[in-house]
Every structure is written in C-alpha cells, then in structure tokens.
Amino acid sequence: MDSITGSGAPQRQPASFVMKCGGSTLAALPDNFFEDLRLLQEQGNQPVIVHGGGPAISGNLERLGIETEFVNGLRRTTEDVLDVVEMVLSGSINKQIVRRIQAAGGRALGLSGSDGGLIQARPVDNSAEVGFVGEVTEVRSNIISGILDLGYMPVIAPIGVDESGQRYNINADTAAGAVASFLGAARMIVVTDVPGIMKDSGSGKAVLPAVTVQEIDEMIASGEIYGGMIPKVKAAVSCIHGQVQEVVIVDGSVPGILSRVLSGEEIGTRIVQPK
Numbered sequence: 045m046d047s048i049t050g051s052g053a054p055q056r057q058p059a060s061f062v063m064k065c066g067g068s069t070l071a072a073l074p075d076n077f078f079e080d081l082r083l084l085q086e087q088g089n090q091p092v093i094v095h096g097g098g099p100a101i102s103g104n105l106e107r108l109g110i111e112t113e114f115v116n117g118l119r120r121t122t123e124d125v126l127d128v129v130e131m132v133l134s135g136s137i138n139k140q141i142v143r144r145i146q147a148a149g150g151r152a153l154g155l156s157g158s159d160g161g162l163i164q165a166r167p168v169d170n171s172a173e174v175g176f177v178g179e180v181t182e183v184r185s186n187i188i189s190g191i192l193d194l195g196y197m198p199v200i201a202p203i204g205v206d207e208s209g210q211r212y213n214i215n216a217d218t219a220a221g222a223v224a225s226f227l228g229a230a231r232m233i234v235v236t237d238v239p240g241i242m243k244d245s246g247s248g249k250a251v252l253p254a255v256t257v258q259e260i261d262e263m264i265a266s267g268e269i270y271g272g273m274i275p276k277v278k279a280a281v282s283c284i285h286g287q288v289q290e291v292v293i294v295d296g297s298v299p300g301i302l303s304r305v306l307s308g309e310e311i312g313t314r315i316v317q318p319k
C-alpha cells in the first residue's frame with residue numbers, strides 16, 4: 045500500500061478500511077481516538093465503522109429482567125431480546141458514536157444493517173438453539189459507497205434483515221468481516237480492549253505480531269483463543285481473500301492507533317492472506 049515519494053519519505057496512500065469497534069472498549073475510547081478518525085477522513089481515507097455493544101445490551105436486558113445467555117459466543121435471541129438489541133445497537137450506541145465523531149469535527153452518518161436492506165441475512169444453522177441470530181448473505185455495498193461519496197463515514201449497527209422483513213441479531217465481528225468482503229476494503233481494523241492476540245510463551249503472555257490461519261485453528265483448539273476473540277479471528281479468516289489484504293487486532297486506548305496501523309507500524313496482531 046505504501047509508495048515512496050521523491051523525497052524518500054514513505055507516503056501513505058488514502059485507503060478505505062473497515063473499523064470494528066467492540067462494546068468492550070467503546071465507552072473507554074478517548075477523545076483522541078475520534079480526532080484520529082477525523083484526521084484520517086480529512087486526509088482522504090474512507091473509514092467504514094461497524095460497532096458492537098454486547099455489554100450495553102446485557103446491561104439493558106438485566107435492567108428489564110429479561111434473561112440472556114450466550115451459546116458458543118452468540119446471544120440466544122428471542123423476539124423480546126431482539127427488541128432490546130435493536131434499541132441499544134441502532135439507537136443509543138450508534139448515535140453515541142456518531143456524536144463523538146462529530147464532536148471531534150468528523151462527518152459521520154449512522155445507520156443499521158436493516159436500513160435500505162444494507163445487511164441481508166438468514167438464520168444461522170443452529171437457529172433452533174439461538175433464535176433470531178443471523179448470518180450475512182449480502183451487504184449492499186452501493187449504499188456504503190453512496191454515503192462515502194457524500195463525504196460521510198458510515199457507522200453501521202449489526203442488525204440484518206431478510207426478504208420477508210424479519211430482523212436478525214448479528215455478531216458485530218461477523219458483520220464487520222462481511223462488510224469488508226463485500227466492499228472490497230483493503231483492511232479491517234478490529235479495535236478491542238486487549239493489545240492483540242496474546243499467547244503464553246513460557247515467560248509470560250505476549251502479543252503475537254502476526255498469526256496464520258493454521259495457528260489460529262490450533263490456538264482455538266488448545267483454548268488459547270477463547271470467548272469474544274473467537275468471532276474476531278473467525279471473521280478475519282473468512283474475510284481475508286480478494287481485496288481484503290489484512291486484518292489487524294488492536295487496543296483502542298493506544299493514542300493514534302488507527303493512523304499508526306495505516307502507516308504500516310507493527311502494532312497489534314496482523315492476520316494476513318495465506319500465501
């Protein structure tokens with residue numbers, strides 16, 4: 045992606061990238077994170093944001109006295125749970141992110157995957173167990189391109205719809221990976237609450253600078269990758285093909301993290317296309 049200018053200094057080309065922001069880190073993201081996004085937008089980059097909000101959904105369900113549980117990382121989603129998921133993701137969280145980008149001087153437009161039929165979905169294979177949880181069948185990327193052409197960064201809540209109008213709760217990592225694939229973005233940056241994929245090397249846990257698909261499979265099998273990291277690596281593996289060249293998992297609290305990733309700095313964990 046980098047090119048060399050006549051002065052010898054590496055010059056980064058503006059790029060489109062998908063940034064997934066997890067619920068684990070959203071509330072803690074500093075103002076400088078959103079200022080960095082604004083700067084990237086000003087420089088001609090085209091960020092596309094897909095967000096989660098798992099902890100806020102759980103908090104609201106608890107307040108309403110609605111039981112919630114996860115089956116292999118997916119929230120069991122009844123019609124009552126779906127109401128809360130949609131309210132929290134497409135309502136409060138989506139608008140909070142848009143407001144924070146705007147407060148930093150950026151241009152953002154929030155929408156849910158059900159708006160314009162942006163994220164088309166069907167029930168996951170184990171829907172008898174998990175209810176209204178969806179997998180993505182198509183992302184209408186022309187809607188995203190249209191918003192980018194207007195000069196705004198799309199901020200997308202991971203709700204899907206099918207042809208009959210049924211809504212689905214979609215894991216945010218899965219939704220972000222599908223958006224990156226259908227859009228043909230060069231990169232997906234997964235912003236979370238840990239500095240990358242960690243592995244115990246004997247002398248303590250350290251961040252792996254890069255992992256292969258095979259290492260990911262081994263780490264899932266051994267239990268070294270567990271919980272919320274599983275949908276991230278699975279989404280990464282399924283979207284790194286074609287134009288999506290790498291997925292980078294990083295900690296959102298590190299100052300200037302997005303610019304640093306885009307400038308090629310070795311930070312976080314990179315998952316790259318198999319050779």
Ligand SMILES: Nc1ncnc2c1ncn2[C@@H]1O[C@H](COP(=O)(O)OP(=O)(O)O)[C@@H](O)[C@H]1O
Nearest residue numbers: 066067068236238240241242268269270272273
């Ligand atoms: N090998 C690993 N390295 C780092 N974090 C891991 C690993 N395996 C599991 N995790 C867990 O994954 C979590 C991130 O997933 P999650 O809490 O779902 O975040 P988000 O809300 O950003 O999607 C980390 O906080 C950590 O507890």
Ligand SMILES: CC(=O)N[C@@H](CCC(=O)OP(=O)(O)O)C(=O)O
Nearest residue numbers: 067096097098118119214215216
């Ligand atoms: C099906 C499913 O589990 N959907 C997730 C959607 C939100 C999400 O994925 O948020 P994070 O990125 O913060 O985990 C949920 O209901 O919590």
